[in-house]
Amino acid sequence: MAYKFYKDNREFIEALKANNDLVTIEQEVDWDLEMGAIVRRVCEKKSASPYFKRIKDYPGFEAFGAPLSTYKRLAIAMGMNPDASVPEISNEYVKRTTGDPIKSILVDKKKAPCKENIWTGKDADLFKLPGPMVHDGDGGRYLATWHFVVSKDLDTEFVNWGMYRQMVFDEKTMVGPVLPFSDMGKMFYGKYVPKNKPMPFATVIGCDPLSGVAACAPSPIPEDEFTGMLMGAPVELVKCETNDLYVPAYAEIIIEGEVIPGIQIDEAPFGEYTGYRTSPREPRTVYRVTAITFRNNPIVTVSNMGVPTDEGQLLRSFSLGLEMRKLLESQGIPITGVYMLPESTHHLVVVGVRPAYSGIASQIANLVFGSKLSPWFTMVVVVDNETDIYNKDEVIHALCTKCHPIRGIRKYEQAPGTPLYPFADPEERKWSRGSQVLFDCTFPLSWPKSDLPIKVSFNNVYPKEVQEKVLKNWKSYGFKD
């Protein structure tokens, strides 16, 4: 059964407009910092998405900023009530992505809008696209900030869609980090490079919103099929012009080419998902362009990583947390939920649990830190079932009152990490070494019941009839809320 979904960015833009969550900017904006600054301020103020109709130097091109930087936009993208709560969106996401994967279907080139314009050879020039200078001080123009890169395993049919940032170097060259533990990193550095073979790639810019969600998600299911599960319908793909990869037919812009072994070029600095420019400028993976295809009047998508909240933080937190939920549930741990705070830049995950036995918090941390996704989790906070994991105030209260400053904290050293951690020293960044920590915010089961502190809250320390009386009379007392 197909859910309500938007087959392309254009339908999604209309949906945001219908929900008063879009600002259409008719006046010309400059791709050189102005557009980035607008998107940054939108992220920080949680404002409506900006839709740029006129870009300086690039007539005929448009841009769409902060496409999925709020839960409201995620709810709209999933065809849900825009006011759906985070637990409601989470449950719907888990329900849709727990069934059978939905295979994509192939469409003819003539039916694929992304083939309306085709540039090859000398015409395939990256500077003909309005790549924004996102932040002052970045190492270059980042054409790919909200996008995904398609790549295929050398020996199997495994295809990956992943968000790997790409900086424009020259007319034909992009460069960006491909971390060795990532899916594309394992394919390129593990298989293509040892054989000195270039790896075909296709960068998809301006995809439908659910393909973007899937590309962010750390699921083991191939992302195109995962998108199909979110849509309840197959994704329509079309073959690239210069390689054998397949891309969404309704995407705005496709950049095709090869990832080149044996050479690296300096990339960065860049304002990153942590809210800092952390990772050093250093030699990184090189992409050479062979073709660019695009729709008429293409719409470039622009995300702006920085202090919370941008779509990378929101969606990675959302999907990483829910992958951990699936993992912990699959192991029979009596959790009540998992929530990763977007404001933590997907570093802190809160796990709610019924503390059924001693050591349960350590067991949870061992599973989270032992998972394939562990570099993205630096802090696990385990709370009991009287704490609402979605309520930041309650989580902070539990952290500061239930977690013993010595016995409640367990450190995990020599963990895999990333060069993007702001807290890591230069040597740790260089070798992608991480550290992790568990905050156990459950009271020990060994304590006598009579010694357990009692939470003092409206819901907890008044008889039901008193609570009901107060709630019933609240407005007549004179309160407006």
Added chain:
Amino acid sequence: MAQKEYDTFILTELSQFPEDQEMEMIVRNLMPADRRYKYRSFYATAMISKSESKYPDRLWVRLGRGQLQEKPWSIKIIKEVNKFG
């Protein structure tokens, strides 16, 4: 001929950066004839000086995290180096 402007990222200690000798480096063009090509990077063989006036073109210096230095240096680009054949 009008002065051109470039910038580069320097990751070593600025005081120890060598001047007045040919070296290969990556620079970005800040004043291309076609503005769409602003920030185009390229490898160049060049001579540089911390003096703003020694060489014909201006070179702005940024540190590893993008910090722009207050005073520009100067650069003479001898040739662009193509790394991709």
